[in-house]
Amino acid sequence: MSYKNEQVVVVGAGPVGLVATAFLLDAGIPVTLIEATADLAQDLRASTFHPPTLDFLARIGITKTLVDQGLVCHEWQFRDRTEGVVATFDLSHLAGETDYPFRLQCEQWKLTKALREFVENHPDGKLLTETRATEIGQDENGIWVRATHADESEVEVNGRFLIGTDGAHSIIRRAIGANFDGITIPEIFLSLSTHFKYHEAMPDLANIAYVSDPSEWLVLLRTPSLWRVLLPTNPDDSEDFIMDPENVEARLQAVLPTDRPYEVVHKTAYRVHERVVDKYLDGRIFLAGDAAHLNNPLGGMGMNGGIHDAVNLVEKLVKVWHGEPLESMERYQRQRRKVALETVQAQALRNRAILNATDPKQRADYYDDLRATVGDPLRHKEFVMRSSMITSLRELETVE
Numbered sequence: 001m002s003y004k005n006e007q008v009v010v011v012g013a014g015p016v017g018l019v020a021t022a023f024l025l026d027a028g029i030p031v032t033l034i035e036a037t038a039d040l041a042q043d044l045r046a047s048t049f050h051p052p053t054l055d056f057l058a059r060i061g062i063t064k065t066l067v068d069q070g071l072v073c074h075e076w077q078f079r080d081r082t083e084g085v086v087a088t089f090d091l092s093h094l095a096g097e098t099d100y101p102f103r104l105q106c107e108q109w110k111l112t113k114a115l116r117e118f119v120e121n122h123p124d125g126k127l128l129t130e131t132r133a134t135e136i137g138q139d140e141n142g143i144w145v146r147a148t149h150a151d152e153s154e155v156e157v158n159g160r161f162l163i164g165t166d167g168a169h170s171i172i173r174r175a176i177g178a179n180f181d182g183i184t185i186p187e188i189f190l191s192l193s194t195h196f197k198y199h200e201a202m203p204d205l206a207n208i209a210y211v212s213d214p215s216e217w218l219v220l221l222r223t224p225s226l227w228r229v230l231l232p233t234n235p236d237d238s239e240d241f242i243m244d245p246e247n248v249e250a251r252l253q254a255v256l257p258t259d260r261p262y263e264v265v266h267k268t269a270y271r272v273h274e275r276v277v278d279k280y281l282d283g284r285i286f287l288a289g290d291a292a293h294l295n296n297p298l299g300g301m302g303m304n305g306g307i308h309d310a311v312n313l314v315e316k317l318v319k320v321w322h323g324e325p326l327e328s329m330e331r332y333q334r335q336r337r338k339v340a341l342e343t344v345q346a347q348a349l350r351n352r353a354i355l356n357a358t359d360p361k362q363r364a365d366y367y368d369d370l371r372a373t374v375g376d377p378l379r380h381k382e383f384v385m386r387s388s389m390i391t392s393l394r395e396l397e398t399v400e
């Protein structure tokens with residue numbers, strides 16, 4: 001089976017591929033979106049939406065759906081595990097800079113579900129599920145993708161351009177020969193989700209809290225239905241040991257002792273990488289999202305940064321579709337690679353450094369700086385503009 005040429009082909013229906021597809025459709029460009037799974041990921045992954053992401057998604061009418069199903073958070077905190085609150089950041093400083101001066105806590109699958117409906121209801125949108133791309137290629141006129149359907153039939157899809165949003169293990173990245181240099185964070189990240197109401201047990205706790213400690217930092221994140229506890233974990237321990245219910249219970253009791261066992265409804269342990277591709281494009285083929293960059297989740301910038309890639313990429317591709325030279329796409333690479341390295345990765349690494357610093361003087365200096373930042377309205381605003389990813393989007397306008 002083969003498909004028409006006058007379209008863009010997107011491989012991977014995670015949040016980034018779906019946003020790219022929806023924005024292309026909204027601009028009047030037909031898209032075939034190829035996805036390996038049947039139902040899209042349903043598990044708990046990213047859960048934070050930063051203000052500019054909500055501004056972007058509002059253009060295609062998705063933000064309201066998310067806000068209706070999410071938790072609006074006007075504040076987030078840096079805490080010390082022993083001393084408690086160090087600094088509370090107030091996102092109302094962003095009023096006037098965005099239509100959404102808050103962080104929205106909402107599960108990633110709610111976004112992909114809403115976008116899937118958008119794509120499937122659009123006359124020019126075609127979603128091929130249970131179809132795994134295996135090979136790709138291009139010539140001066142277009143691209144092709146070979147894929148295998150779950151029933152083992154082969155599909156060939158053609159188009160003018162190809163967007164690879166096929167995640168961390170991207171085959172598109174490999175096919176264009178992009179290097180994915182960087183590091184793997186030594187500790188494993190263990191994410192535990194529970195119905196326990198931390199906000200009732202710790203009344204001064206914000207819905208998003210980064211908790212620093214020299215021996216075991218942690219993150220407490222509230223979603224509409226659950227609290228998530230993120231803990232660093234010894235990579236020498238076996239997965240069975242890490243996931244053992246007794247060990248999990250002991251770790252949660254160490255965070256906050258309770259008279260009843262915690263009810264853990266979801267747990268994952270994963271390795272975290274800090275990597276950015278050396279090239280985001282090759283001719284008519286482009287990379288976006290986790291296919292192009294991976295970083296630690298401290299700051300909630302992975303999915304958000306990927307969505308910002310998709311919006312930037314589509315804005316430029318629409319112009320190329322209508323006749324601008326293909327070379328103009330290179331600005332996409334210059335802009336988004338710079339953000340991935342200098343903003344997302346640098347900030348995520350700094351967040352980790354503050355959380356796990358062991359030297360008492362260094363910790364005290366970090367805390368003093370955070371307290372001084374929230375105490376000064378100008379610095380406070382500058383800080384939340386940066387942590388909310390507004391500054392990175394504005395700065396990239398200066399990248400030619």
Ligand SMILES: Cc1cc2nc3c(=O)[nH]c(=O)nc-3n(C[C@H](O)[C@H](O)[C@H](O)COP(=O)(O)OP(=O)(O)OC[C@H]3O[C@@H](n4cnc5c(N)ncnc54)[C@H](O)[C@@H]3O)c2cc1C
Pocket residue numbers: 011012013014015016017034035036037040041044045046047108131132133134165166167168170171268270288289290291297300301302303306
């Ligand atoms: C277990 C887990 C927990 C996470 N937790 C957090 C968190 O707490 N906070 C945070 O900020 N981020 C977290 N992330 C990262 C976040 O989910 C990603 O940054 C985000 O999903 C990136 O979106 P994406 O669309 O680029 O890639 P993905 O969401 O990975 O989507 C890629 C899609 O491509 C499809 N695909 C792959 N190969 C092919 C192929 N050959 N053919 C067709 N389709 C293909 C996949 O099925 C998938 O649907 C987590 C990720 C995982 C896996």
